[in-house]
Amino acid sequence: MRKYAKGDSNALLYAACNMCGKELLIENGLLKEGCFHGEQKFGYFSEKDGQNHSFDMCEACYNKFIKMFKIPVEVREETEYL
Numbered sequence: 001m002r003k004y005a006k007g008d009s010n011a012l013l014y015a016a017c018n019m020c021g022k023e024l025l026i027e028n029g030l031l032k033e034g035c036f037h038g039e040q041k042f043g044y045f046s047e048k049d050g051q052n053h054s055f056d057m058c059e060a061c062y063n064k065f066i067k068m069f070k071i072p073v074e075v076r077e078e079t080e081y082l
C-alpha cells in the first residue's frame, strides 16, 4: 500500500508490503528498494465489476509468492534500470 502527498501522485510518503506489513524504504519521495506493485481494474466479466484493486509486495514476499506458481515467471534482462 502507498500513501502520496496530498495533490501530488509523484511524491510518495509511505509504502508498505501488503503481505507482511513491512515498511518500505523511501527517500525524497522515491521508493528505494525492490517492490512489486500490482493493480487491476475489474470489469464487466468479473465478480468485482467496477472495483480497482492495488497492492505492493516487498521483494522477499514476492519471491515466496512466485514460488507458488506452477509455471515460472518470465524473466527478461532490462538494458535500462529503473
Ligand SMILES: [Zn+2]
Pocket: 017, 018, 019, 020, 021, 022, 057, 058, 059, 060, 061, 062
Ligand atoms: Zn513483505
